Amino acid sequence: MAYRETEKMRLRKAEIRQRIFDCAYQRVSEGGFRNAPINLVAEQAGVATGSVYRHFESKAELFAEVFRRATQIELDKVATALTGDEPALSRLEHALRQFAERALRGPVMAWSLIAEPVDPRVEEERLNYRRSYAEFFERVILEGVEAGSLPRQDAHLSATCLVGALAESLVGPLSPPQQTAAAQHMPSAQDSSWQKVLIEPIIDFCMQGVSGQRR
Amino acid sequence: MAYRETEKMRLRKAEIRQRIFDCAYQRVSEGGFRNAPINLVAEQAGVATGSVYRHFESKAELFAEVFRRATQIELDKVATALTGDEPALSRLEHALRQFAERALRGPVMAWSLIAEPVDPRVEEERLNYRRSYAEFFERVILEGVEAGSLPRQDAHLSATCLVGALAESLVGPLSPPQQTAAAQHMPSAQDSSWQKVLIEPIIDFCMQGVSGQRR
Numbered sequence: 001m002a003y004r005e006t007e008k009m010r011l012r013k014a015e016i017r018q019r020i021f022d023c024a025y026q027r028v029s030e031g032g033f034r035n036a037p038i039n040l041v042a043e044q045a046g047v048a049t050g051s052v053y054r055h056f057e058s059k060a061e062l063f064a065e066v067f068r069r070a071t072q073i074e075l076d077k078v079a080t081a082l083t084g085d086e087p088a089l090s091r092l093e094h095a096l097r098q099f100a101e102r103a104l105r106g107p108v109m110a111w112s113l114i115a116e117p118v119d120p121r122v123e124e125e126r127l128n129y130r131r132s133y134a135e136f137f138e139r140v141i142l143e144g145v146e147a148g149s150l151p152r153q154d155a156h157l158s159a160t161c162l163v164g165a166l167a168e169s170l171v172g173p174l175s176p177p178q179q180t181a182a183a184q185h186m187p188s189a190q191d192s193s194w195q196k197v198l199i200e201p202i203i204d205f206c207m208q209g210v211s212g213q214r215r
Numbered sequence: 216m217a218y219r220e221t222e223k224m225r226l227r228k229a230e231i232r233q234r235i236f237d238c239a240y241q242r243v244s245e246g247g248f249r250n251a252p253i254n255l256v257a258e259q260a261g262v263a264t265g266s267v268y269r270h271f272e273s274k275a276e277l278f279a280e281v282f283r284r285a286t287q288i289e290l291d292k293v294a295t296a297l298t299g300d301e302p303a304l305s306r307l308e309h310a311l312r313q314f315a316e317r318a319l320r321g322p323v324m325a326w327s328l329i330a331e332p333v334d335p336r337v338e339e340e341r342l343n344y345r346r347s348y349a350e351f352f353e354r355v356i357l358e359g360v361e362a363g364s365l366p367r368q369d370a371h372l373s374a375t376c377l378v379g380a381l382a383e384s385l386v387g388p389l390s391p392p393q394q395t396a397a398a399q400h401m402p403s404a405q406d407s408s409w410q411k412v413l414i415e416p417i418i419d420f421c422m423q424g425v426s427g428q429r430r
Contacts, residue, residue, distance in 0.1 A: 117338030124332050127390075130383065151429065154416035160387060161380035161420040168345065168379025169372050175342075201369035205376040205424040212419075214366065214427030 017055040020045045025066050032112040032176075033063055033122070060121035067122050071113050071129045074099065079136055088144025089211055092137065096166055096206055100199045103170050111174040114167050130167070134159040141210060151212050162206050169202045232270040235260045240281050247327040247391075248278055248337070275336035282337050286328050286344045292317065294351055303359025304426055307352065311381055311421055315414045318385050326389035329382050345382070349374040356425060366427050377421050384417045 023044040027036035038059050042049040056062040081095035103110035112118075118126075137159035144150030207215045238259040242251040253274050257264040271277040296310035318325035327333075333341075352374035359365030422430045 115342065117335035117342070119335070120332035123338070127330065127332070127386065131387070134383075153419065154412075157384050157413070157416040158420050160384040161417060161424075164379035164381070164383025165376035165424070166379070167383070168349075169375040171342065172346070172375060197369075198372070201372040202376060204368065204427075205373050208427045209376075209380070209420040209424035212423045212429030 013055070016045070016047060016051075020047065020052055020055055021062070021065060021069075024062055025069065028063075028066050028070070028112055029106070029109045032108060032116050033066075033118050034116070036063070036066075038062075058121075060119040063119060063122045064125050067113065067118075067125045068129075070109060071125070074102065074113070075129065075132055075136075077102065078133060082136055082140050087149045088140045088147065089150060089207060091140055092144075092162070092210065093203055093207055095137075095140075096162070096203055097199060099166060100170060100202060101195060103174060104195060104198070107174045110170070111176070114174065115171040130163050134163045137162050144210075150210060153210070158210055161209055165206055165209070166202060169205075173198055228270070231260070231262060231266075235262065235267055235270055236277070236280060236284075239277055240284065243278075243281050243285070243327055244321070244324045247323060247331050248281075248333050249331070251278070251281075253277075273336075275334040278334060278337045279340050282328065282333075282340045283344075285324060286340070289314065289317065289328070290344065290347055290351075293348060297351055297355050302364045303355045303362065304364060304422060306355055307359075307377070307425065308418055308422055310352075310355075311377070311418055312414060314381065315385060315417060316410060318389060319410060319413070322389045322394045325385070326391070326394070329389065330386040345378050349378045352377050359425075365425060368425070373425055376424055380421050380424070381417060384420075388413055 020041060024036050024041045027041060027044070038052050039049045041062075042052050045052075052059075052062070056065070078095045078099055081098045082091050084091055086094075103114070113126075134156070138155045141150060141153070141155040141158050145152055145155060204215045235256060239251050239256045242256060242259070253267050254264045256277075257267050260267075267274075267277070271280070293310045293314055296313045297306050299306055301309075318329070328341075349371070353370045356365060356368070356370040356373050360367055360370060419430045
């Protein structure tokens with residue numbers, strides 16, 4: 001009996017932890033990390049504020065977990081977009097465009113992941129993930145160089161340039177004042193003209209940087 | 216007499232404020248923001264920890280001021296490097312190379328300014344300054360496009376790509392574990408081979424991104 005009680009408690013605890021996490025995740029996706037103060041997360045999850053800290057060491061740890069979950073989804077998408085038999089440059093283009101399109105379709109969460117000023121603990125996760133993106137790009141650039149479809153270059157540095165160029169040029173369009181403007185001027189998330197104006201110049205720069213050829 | 220006393224107090228207060236600021240600035244330049252906890256800054260300045268808060272609203276405000284002072288120096292250098300009669304692309308190249316060289320010569324402060332995980336208040340300053348860098352680059356790109364030496368492009372987005380590519384590709388080489396490695400492998404700050412290996416590929420990418428031509 002004692003064992004069964006413990007097991008039940010363990011499940012119950014895991015369930016509450018998951019509920020707190022889900023509420024934090026939802027609040028971040030709706031309004032960024034600044035939209036997820038612990039008291040409101042707790043309220044939404046139906047627990048006392050203090051009890052959040054029985055499941056997460058700190059607010060920073062909870063946020064770091066939200067950050068990892070959300071970013072891993074984007075990283076997996078990029079990784080998938082980079083696979084295939086197409087030439088390296090086409091795969092890079094596909095991955096960058098998909099990343100940018102997904103960011104513009106979910107600008108609030110994208111801004112939180114890319115640029116929202118956050119606790120140093122979450123910022124560390126951001127630096128780690130940027131390295132992961134760069135590693136994926138680097139592998140594909142190396143493939144292109146080996147296949148002779150891309151000029152010789154320092155694949156690692158070109159990859160970090162790609163990550164930086166993409167992220168930095170999305171910061172402005174994604175940042176809160178622009179989100180409002182975007183919402184006003186953007187009849188639908190699929191508005192291809194808005195995306196074109198914004199995404200194509202970024203892709204141009206990135207493809208030219210890697211290939212040394214006018215796109 | 217009362218007036219003179221007040222004036223004296225004002226000067227004394229300004230002097231203490233300056234001393235606290237200078238100590239914070241020095242500690243950041245020697246070991247990053249994490250090297251500048253308020254108690255040590257206060258100790259070094261010869262004041263009580265609590266008295267720091269009579270001169271600065273918060274640690275974040277003090278750090279933001281240190282950040283602004285240090286970054287403004289770099290921004291001014293970039294602005295100067297971008298002026299002149301040379302073609303736009305040459306001026307951009309000059310400015311990027313100078314920024315990167317200065318960063319590698321002062322890697323601790325450079326890393327703190329570019330990438331050290333910091334309080335959200337300081338992160339906001341970082342976002343602001345990145346916009347300022349981009350504005351300088353944008354103006355020069357526009358000049359190049361108008362002069363016909365650069366292809367037509369969205370100068371604003373190309374400029375943000377430059378800022379992102381440059382900053383992101385310096386993060387790794389500047390980050391603390393690499394700083395040690397760099398110190399070991401770098402006989403002098405002027406070691407041009409180390410700089411070449413690191414800086415030239417970044418410049419290649421950036422110049423190709425802007426010009427669409429192999430460098």
